[in-house]
Amino acid sequence: MTANESKLDSIIDEYNAEPGSLISILQDIQAEYNYLPEESLEYVAKRLDIPRVQVFGVATFFKAFSLKPKGRQQIHVCMGTACHVRGSKKVLEELERKLEIKAGDTTPDGEFTLETVNCVGACALGPVVVENEEYHGEMTPIKVESLLNSK
Amino acid sequence: MKVTSVNELEAIRSEILAGKDQDKPCIAVCGGPGCLANQCLEVRDAFVNEIAAKGLTDKVDVRTTGCHGFCECGPIALIYPQEIFYQGLSIDDIPEIIEETIINNKTVDRLLYTDDEAGQLVETEGEVPFYKQQMRLILGNNSKIDPHSIEDYIAIGGYSALAKVLGGMQPMDVVDEIKNSGIRGRGGGGFPTGRKWESTRNAEGDIKYVICNADEGDPGAFMDRSILEGNPHSVLEGMIIGAYAIGSNEGYVYVRNEYPLALKNINLAIKQAREAGLLGDNILGSGFNFDLKVNRGGGAFVCGESTALMASLEGKPGEPRAKYIHTSDKGLWDRPSNLNNVETWANIPLIINNGADWYSAIGTESSKGTKVFSLVGKINNTGLVEVPMGMTLREIIFDIGGGIPDNKAFKAVQTGGPSGGCIPESLIDLPVDYDRLTEVGSMMGSGGMIVMDEDTCMVDVARYFINFLMEESCGKCVPCREGLLRMGEILTDITEGRGRMEDLDLIQDLSEVLRDASLCGLGQTAPNPVMSTLKYFRNEYEAHIKDHKCPAGVCTELITYSIDAGNCTGCGLCLKKCPAEAITGETKQPHVLDAGKCIKCGICYDVCKFDAVRKE
Known part of the structure; x- marks a missing residue:
């Protein structure tokens, strides 16, 4: 399987295999693999001795989790209210056009994942685009091209 | 450092203060979210390098602090002891600051703030109009301490409230003090904090929990993040005091996963507090035991709702439950639990140190103390502001916020996040407190204040919030799940030119159903953005429907x-x-x-x- 059992064990053991730590465990797995491999969810259910439906329920309920592999570059467009009134929607639309994917998707070559985020708390700089944890403030559709070309 | 008694804490404080030279220059570089995004860490490094290059490393301190609030001017640095306020810094400015200000004791005028109204440069932070009219009881400490240093927090009086409590107050005295202060929850609902503590204290059960809600989800609000990042020990101190008052030995901090620095700083603060004996067994020799765990949120807005948050702490999807079972009786793991938000906890040490009378003298009849607002959107001075309750919207937006950019006209201010409403210009002199905001169809929420100008379409804003909530609705109850979906469809029709006049009655009806029939606060307050815009900006809805025009020029289908x-x-x-x-x-x-x-x-x-x- 993609997920390595001893790696998963070490994550699960850090939380003493407590069912209450399910979300933390999944967060660590996601951090390790950039997504949640399906077999890892089954393994977690087995180790925590909880129904698979609970693990899948949590994994699909929270936005932090993805069941699909993510791109090497992650672009997050802040859709907070401050960014919205300053035109973040147009920035997102331009990114969707340029990358030829919709928000939430990954380019076929696995390079970029485009996502929206509800607020990154850098409202003074809105609209904000975060790519690989680097903040780009006062974004406009025009600046999208140079953002992507710098990659 | 291990503190085993109240007296020892005071001795350690004296020792720390004696070791600090108050006249030694210190450069406090703001490391808040806005400045971080503006490469303030490069500025900080440039300070460190330049100081080393000039051989001044022992003579000048550089401190990376939490948010100073004035994001618009970032990167910001404050030069102590004079408190000179430099703004809009880049690495090229640093050698000049070291040469002129640190060595020659002169200001670098081009980096000072210009007070446009007075037409002059201002030197110190206190003279900047943005800061002058604030009352920064909570945020003011951010620039004075390194959030990674427990010694810094102790030096400014940190943990003295805890010492006061454990040194001689009975738990019920603490509850009474908080009740008498009149403080209400800063997270949204505005429930009296002291009453909540009292209920949890009186609830039956040996094991009780205190929880800090740091799942700050309202878009456009970042005060909790700034408190956790900038002064995490103040939140811990509040929680330990609360736990003592309630009779709890175990607590949780539930932090939004999108805030990595807040997570890092609160985890570090907990580790330091444990090492110092301020968390763990027999705190300050009092016999009181308390410890804390940090949980990361999974990125669901609904987890800001207390019962959803607790479900998530239990490792379940964040679905709320009906509130007829009170959290104070049956909360986390079905045990009595007390949940307050970050800003509420940070207020507790202030109340204990200064007394309920002092605290309740600040604010209005029904809303006491200060409130932190994030002033964002179409506003000149974007940032975090802290003002006494009861200040008018006009004072906040125009006197502190400096008004609207590019000479545009003010249209509305949105408060309370997706649960709040849009307040029009005719109510600009409204004093801001819990009840006045509710009266006009909005709410305090966690303190987001999004300013909108003539170029903002109010129908689009309503649609934005409804779409936001539709995506974030957990789907457990039908009115919220289906109601928001239908409301979103109707609003989309209106913004795309397919609206009918009867739709306005339909969304009004739907709004009432959501308000009355939803299970939790998310659904019950979800119609506020729609109802408030319909009430105050009906003409904009009609322009979209009757004339197929978007007066603000926002809705793409109509322009x-x-x-x-x-x-x-x-x-x-x-x-x-x-x-x-x-x-x-x-x-x-x-x-x-x-x-x-x-x-x-x-x-x-x-x-x-x-x-x-x-x-x-």
């Missing part, structure tokens, strides 16, 4: 772009930038925009330097 041949110089910029190849024309000849091909991205409008692109 058209064209090129004014008179102004067009034929520079070709729009033609080059148009992603839809909708613009044609020869160089130096007026260009033409084919409305059939236009995707209304607005790029031509933004790039044109000659005001030749029309938007109608």
Whole structure:
């Protein structure tokens, strides 16, 4: 399987295999693999001795989790209210056009994942685009091209 | 450092203070979210390097602090002891600051703030109009301490409230003090904090929990993040005091996963507090035991709701439950639990140290103390502001916030996040407190204040919030799940020109159903953005429906772009930038925009330097 059992064990053991730590465990797995491999969810259910439906329920309920592999570059467009009134929607639309994917998707070559985020708390700089944890403030559709070309 | 008694804490404080030279220059570089995004860490490194290059490393301190609040001017640095306020810094400015201010004791005027109204430069932070009218009881400490240093927190009086409590107050005295202070929850609902503590204290059960809600989800609000990042020990101190008052030995901090620095700082603060004996067994020799765990949120807005948050702490999907079972009786793991938000906890040490009478003298009849607001959107001085309850919207937006950029007209201010409403210009003199905001159809929420100008479409804003909530609805109850979906469809129809006048009655009806029949606060307050905009901006809805026009020029389906041949110089910029190849024309000849091909991205409008692109 993609997920390595001893790696998963070490994550699960850090939380003493407590069912209450399910979300933390999944967060660590996601951090390790950039997504949640399906077999890892089954393994977690087995180790925590909880129904698979609970693990899948949590994994699909929270936005932090993805069941699909993510791109090497992650672009997050802040859709907070401050960014919205300053035109973040147009920035997102331009990114969707340029990358030829919709928000939430990954380019076929696995390079970029485009996502929206509800607020990154850098409202003074809105609209904000975060790519690989680097903040780009006062974004406009025009600046999208140079953002992507710098990659 | 291990503190085993109240007296020892005071001795350690004296020792720390004695070791600090108050006259030694210290450069406090703001490391808040806004400044971080503006590369403030490079500025900080430049300070460190320049100081080393000048051989001043032992003579000047550099401190990376939490948010100073004035994000608009970032990166910011404060030079102590004079408190000189430098703004808009870049690494190229640093050698000059070291040379002029640190060595020659002169200011670098070009980096000072200009008070436009008075037409002069101001030297210190306190003189800047943005800061002058605030009352920064909570945020003010951010620039004074390194959030990674428990010694810094102790030096400014940290943990003295805890010492006071454990040194001689009975738990019920603490509850009474908080009740008498009149503080209400800063997270949204505004429930009296002391009453909540009392209920949890009186609930039956040996094991009780205190929880800090740091799942700050309201878009446009970042005060909790700034408190956790900038002064995490103040939150811990509040929680330990609360746990003592309630009779709890175990607590949780539930932090939004999107805030990695807040997570790092609160985890570090907990580790330091444990090592110092301020968390764990027999705190300060009092016999009281308390410890804390940090949980990361999973990125669901609904987890800001207390019962959803607790479900998530139990490792379940964040679905709320009905509130007839009180959290104070049956909360986390079905045990009595007390949940307050970050800002509430940070207020507790202040109340204990200064007394309930002092605290309740600040604010209005029904809302006591200060409140932190994030002043964002179409506003000149974007940032975090802290003011006494009861200050008017006008004072906050125009006197502190400096009004609207580009001489545009103020249209509305949205408070309370997605649960709040839009307040129009006619109510600009409204004093801001819990009840007055509710009376006008909005709410305090966690303190987001999003300013909107003439270019903001209020129907689009309503649709934005409804879409936001539709995506974030957990789906457990039908009114919220289905109601928001239908409301979103109707609002989309209106913004795209398919609206009918009877739709306005329908969304009004739906709003009432959501308000009355939803299970939790998310659904019950979800109609507020719609009801408030319908009440105050009905004319905009009607313009969309009857005239198929978006007066603010926002709704793309209802606007058209064209090129004014008179102004067009034929520079070709729009033609080059148009992603839809909708613009044609020869160089130096007026260009033409084919409305059939236009995707209304607005790029031509933004790039044109000659005001030749029309938007109608």
